[in-house]
Amino acid sequence: MAQYLRSVVRPAERLLKPLQFPHKLLMGPGPSNCPPRVLAAQALPLLGHLHAEFCSVMDDVKAGARYAFQTANAVTLAVSGTGHAAMEAAICNIVEPGDVVLIAKNGHWGARAADMAARHGADVRTIVVPPGEVFTLANIAAAMAEHAPSLTFVCHGESSAGTMQPLEGVGELCRARDCLLLVDTVASLGGAPFFADALGIDVVYTGAQKVIGAPPGVSPISFSERAMARVAARATRVRSYYFDVVELANYWGCDAGPRRYHHTAPISSMYALREGLSMLAEETLEVCWERHLRCARLLWRGIEDLGLKLLVENEDARLPTVTAVVVPDGVAWKRVVEHCMSKHAVEISGGLGPTAGKVWRIGLMGYNATEENVRRVLKVLQEAITACKM
Ligand SMILES: Cc1ncc(COP(=O)(O)O)c(C=O)c1O
Incomplete structure (x- = not known):
């Protein structure tokens, strides 16, 4: 056995010194770039993921996300993962195999949402305009009439092309057709007016590393009551345990029950997100x-x-x-x-x-x-x- 007491693979030379790189x-x-205040918050000592002080940080994040999204949705939280994780969380909770999902595609992010929805079994239909252009309400209305989707995806800030999609009227169209409206605001939230509730948006998500100014890794998301009713009425279980919004809502204290362990939240990243949202609220x-x-x-x-x-x-x-x-x-x-x-x-x-x-x-x-x-x-x-x- 003795030979197993010495490691065989030697550490690479590069690992034997502290991390350093130039400022960019x-x-x-x-x-x-993150503001120094956010970086300082991130360097605070760790708490446990169910400690009262950490639950209070999570409550601050919920309040900050509600403010940033302009929503009163009870189920507003941050998923552990980057913007893609929030996109996946939105889609996997709402979409069931065979559901018709309409994706407004005018760049990379519509294409990515279509890919994800298809992986979750959706019957994906797209409405397309070239990158650099946005959809008119008439475009969207016609596509909804043609496809009768149960979910429509729109990217508010299409960062691959630099477009901002007007959202006025899309929520009403969706409501009239018993369709949920999912909006990506990863690249836009905080940088342009956005009102989730007033626009009738059912699921909305963003990322930490853009206007909020925190490092990537935790992503605010919000589900309307209509969206949560859709989740409750699912015929099939949500295929992702990690992103199951009912489980997440419990961990985040969004339901009546006592908070249970679901996963170990990225504690330090959550401090940073809290601070970024706090700075946004102060400004x-x-x-x-x-x-x-x-x-x-x-x-x-x-x-x-x-x-x-x-x-x-x-x-x-x-x-x-x-x-x-x-x-x-x-x-x-x-x-x-x-x-x-x-x-x-x-x-x-x-x-x-x-x-x-x-x-x-x-x-x-x-x-x-x-x-x-x-x-x-x-x-x-x-x-x-x-x-x-x-
Ligand atoms: C509009 C939009 N959606 C989604 C994402 C994906 O976010 P992430 O890279 O944090 O996973 C990005 C990233 O740039 C984005 O700009």
Whole structure:
């Protein structure tokens, strides 16, 4: 046995020193830099996942998420996982095999929701407009009349293309047809006006790492009473234990029962999310929305002054948090991205999915949405484009 008392695989040399890397300004579509207050909260000592103090942190997160979503929904919590986890939690609780699900697809995230819904057995129907465009209410009404879905998915902030989907009237359409409305606000929440209850939205989720300014890993989500009634009436069990909203609602203290262990919440990430939501509440949504729009307008003007084109022509359809800039002919988009990072430690991103290779994406989110950062990114981008002409 003695030979087993010594490890055989030696630790890699790189592991034998503390983690270090340079500071980077994250001006892509997320994550964005965290405010120091959020990072400090994250470094607080651990609590147990059912300690009274931690339950109080969870209660703060619920209150903060209700404020950010503008909802009174009892079942409002944060799933342990990134935005994808929240998307999966929404879909797996609502969708049963064979359900018709309508996905409004104008970029990468509609495509991703369609993929997920299909994996959960949905009969997926899509309504499509090109990236850079948004749906009219008439588009959505016609598709709903044609497909009679039991769930409709819309992405509020399509970060692959920089569009912001108007949501007025979609909730009413859904209610009239006994259809639930699911909205992705990962890239938009806090950066543009959004009112879950007033818009008649049944399930909505977001991510921590964009406007909220916390690290990725915990994602607010909210279910309306109509959505919870749909869950209660399911003919089949929710296929995911981890994302079962009835189990999660108990752990989060959203039901009448005593809180039970469901999983060990990512404690430190929850502190950070709590702090990000607290900062949003202190700033107020109205001021935060205005700050994002002011910075975005400055960026849009600056981009046009550089002789560049914005993918989204209609200013009303532009997402203030993520701007898509068309890559001009004769410029190597990837070299520009690399130049910004290697020479200035500034991140801008290329496109995603259908916009890959066609646009750069510049994010203005949360702590990073400042006029100073807009000026910096414009200067860096201009220099990089000049340096990277083919
Ligand atoms: C609109 C939208 N939805 C969903 C996601 C997925 O979030 P995550 O990468 O945190 O899983 C993103 C990520 O950028 C997004 O922009």
